[in-house]
Amino acid sequence: MVKKIHGGDIYTDRGLPSGIQLVDFSANLNPLGMPQAVKDALCRNVDAYQSYPDPQCRQLRRAIGAYYGLPDSWVVCGNGAADVIWRLVLYYKPRRAVLPAPTFSEYAEALESAGCQICYADLSAQEGFVPGESFCQAITPQTDICFFCNPNNPTGVAMPSRWIRSLMERCRETGTLLVLDECFVDFLQEEEAYTALPFLGEFPGTVILKAFTKMYAMAGIRLGYALCADETLTEGIRQTGQAWSVSTPASCCGIAALEQREFVAQTKQFVARQREALQAGLAALGMKVYAAKANYVFFQAPVPDLPARLERLGILIRSCGNYRGLDETYCRVAVRGQEENARLLEGIRQVLGGTWKGGN
Ligand SMILES: Cc1ncc(COP(=O)(O)O)c(C=O)c1O
Secondary structure, eight states: OOOOOOSOOOOSOOOOOTTOOOEEOSSOOOTTOSOHHHHHHHHHTGGGGGSOOOTTOHHHHHHHHHHHTOOGGGEEEESSHHHHHHHHHHHHOOSEEEEEESOOTHHHHHHHHTTOEEEEEEOOTTTTTOOOHHHHHTOOTTOOEEEEESSOTTTOOOOOHHHHHHHHHHHHHHTOEEEEEOTTGGGOTTGGGTOOGGGGGGOTTEEEEEESTTTTTOTTTOOEEEEOSOHHHHHHHHTSSOTTOSOHHHHHHHHHHTTOHHHHHHHHHHHHHHHHHHHHHHHHTTOEEOOOOSSEEEEEOSSTTHHHHHHTTTEEOEEOTTSTTOOTTEEEEEOOOHHHHHHHHHHHHHHHTOOOOOOO
16 A cells, blocks of 8 residues: 655654754644634533534534535535545545646545546646646546645645636536635635635535634644535535544634634734745745745755755655655745744755855
């Protein structure tokens, strides 16, 4: 069996000398950490954890529905967005799929496990991995399902909602279920210009995928959800898999997180400032840095083993060599706080023997 590669592996013993503290840039989590209100909700509700959770997640779905002004029947929750992807595929049983490449690997893993044939629409490095008209044309009446990640992981490319709407129209024409992964859209400063949320009611063949994981730094809690106007589909996903995929602690955290609007606004500003400095620092060190709008930066290093070299300094970054269409020179780093970002830049300078003198 092929080993799954994801960011966030802070658990493997790397034999680092004592005194070196690991800093993780490989998982794209909010650098401000989990909001205090979420931690409080986790502790406050401890007595509720002895009972089984609500398999229908009614309270949480009501809160999510109210947050977006959508009926709670359009909401289906899961043990992280990854769980929703797997349960959707298990329920829908697609035979043919279209995926852009490179993109988040979990789509292909879930589809392959269901025996689905995947047609890849390869994005070109020369065009900055921006999908063109040909992406929509790869979707045909034979395509049962298409996953599209906006902004894309790992490239960071964010397509405007006008383009996304034409993708939704193409999928409606061809009878293809479109799964739009917007797990990082809430980090965008002009989120409204990218999200397909306003179109959801018009397109019952589109599913929007979201997670609490990134924005609220709740990766270890595991909570994600999908929004879709096709209630047969949301109910189908709800009925697929084990009954209690969302724990009561996760549910309590999610409800508390949705009230943290100010935290989200602060995060966007903080991330934008740090991202600009980080991008400039990476470019000054000779990296080919791609445009970034979310809480991570995608770049190409002049050497193939930058992640391994940095790991020896206790700095984890995501090598993108296992993505279709990329090689070991491509890397992705999360945007973190000023001090940690400076440590990353200093680490790169050290391992490449470059001449970067700081200043960001
Ligand atoms: C684009 C994208 N979608 C979904 C997920 C899965 O999120 P979760 O941790 O909530 O399962 C990830 C995780 O890295 C991701 O990058």
